Amino acid sequence: MSAAAPEGYDPHAFEPFAVTVDLAVFTVRDSRLHVLLVERGEAPYKGHWALPGGFVLPRESAGVAARRELAEETGLSGDTVSGLHLEQLRTYSDPDRDPRMRVVSVAYTALVPDLPEPRGGGDAAGARWWDTGLTGPLAFDHDRILTDARDRIGAKLEYTCLATAFCPAHFTLGELQQVYETVWGVPLDRPNFRRKVLATPGFVRPAEGAPRRTGGRGKPAALYRAGDATTLHPPLLRPEGRTT
Numbered sequence: 001m002s003a004a005a006p007e008g009y010d011p012h013a014f015e016p017f018a019v020t021v022d023l024a025v026f027t028v029r030d031s032r033l034h035v036l037l038v039e040r041g042e043a044p045y046k047g048h049w050a051l052p053g054g055f056v057l058p059r060e061s062a063g064v065a066a067r068r069e070l071a072e073e074t075g076l077s078g079d080t081v082s083g084l085h086l087e088q089l090r091t092y093s094d095p096d097r098d099p100r101m102r103v104v105s106v107a108y109t110a111l112v113p114d115l116p117e118p119r120g121g122g123d124a125a126g127a128r129w130w131d132t133g134l135t136g137p138l139a140f141d142h143d144r145i146l147t148d149a150r151d152r153i154g155a156k157l158e159y160t161c162l163a164t165a166f167c168p169a170h171f172t173l174g175e176l177q178q179v180y181e182t183v184w185g186v187p188l189d190r191p192n193f194r195r196k197v198l199a200t201p202g203f204v205r206p207a208e209g210a211p212r213r214t215g216g217r218g219k220p221a222a223l224y225r226a227g228d229a230t231t232l233h234p235p236l237l238r239p240e241g242r243t244t
Contacts (some may be wrong), residue, residue: 017102021066022053022142024089024109024149026183027129028166029232033182034129035146036118037138038073045139049130051146053105054123062088062106072122076115086110087156089149097141109149109172111156111183137231154184158235161203164226170207172221173197184238196236202229 025036037049054069056062063086071081080178097103118127132150137143157163162169163179177193197203209221 001110014100017104018054019021019056019062019100020053020098020105021056021062022051022067022092022105023066023070023086023106024051024107024131024146025084025115026109026111026150026153027113027115027180028182029129031178031182033132033150033185034133034152035135035136036074037128037130038118038120038124039126040139041120042123047125048137048139049135050139051107051142052124056106063108064107066108067110071120073120073124074118074127074159076118082118083108084112087115087152089145089152092141094141101135105145107145107149109152111153126157142238150190154238157183158232158237160231160241161229165202167226170209170223170225172223173204174221176204176224178235186239200229200232200234200236202227203232 023036027034027036036052038052040046040048052073054065054073056065060068064094066086067081067084070076070084071078086108087110087127089109090108090173091104093104095102097105118129120126132146135146138146146242157180161182163176166179167175173192173194176197177188180193181188203223207225209223
């Protein structure tokens with residue numbers, strides 16, 4: 001039950017506006033960074049691709065609405081959606097960002113391994129994973145949100161051990177480097193990357209067993225597994241002057 005308005009306060013004196021949520025959910029597939037998009041089934045932008053999202057209901061928090069809309073529009077199971085770590089990105093409040101009315105959106109982002117194939121649901125005509133380099137113009141201001149979200153998840157790899165989640169249980173440093181290059185969108189110097197990874201406490205641990213040959217005439221590549229750390233000290237920073 002909502003509290004009564006304070007005496008002398010008239011809520012009708014202010015123009016109403018809506019609050020929505022938008023989600024930029026990323027994963028790595030076939031050595032390429034992919035984002036989850038839905039095909040809009042209703043106006044405005046019917047038939048255009050967009051980030052999953054929708055209106056926050058009167059008795060919902062933005063976080064609850066984000067998970068509900070993600071499940072409804074993509075067909076991902078409730079267990080899958082509830083298990084995602086969604087990070088609040090920022091609020092988008094330009095007055096003309098939505099042609100229907102004044103709409104303020106709270107955006108969330110996540111970088112997650114091993115997500116299933118989505119399917120359209122709710123007011124979404126379809127849903128699929130898109131290579132981030134092939135998305136084309138998105139509905140509303142979602143291109144801007146997508147750019148901001150990609151920069152945020154790039155920063156996550158600088159300060160956390162998230163990249164190891166996209167590698168096999170036992171992986172080479174070359175495979176780990178490929179994850180960074182995929183998300184950051186830049187090539188990295190192999191000896192420098194190797195030196196930084198091995199110098200970061202708890203990032204990776206040597207894996208027991210025979211080393212694996214990765215091809216060519218070089219030495220067999222040593223295998224590693226994820227270490228016990230969750231954050232990187234010092235951080236593994238992107239090359240200066242380069243961004244995703």
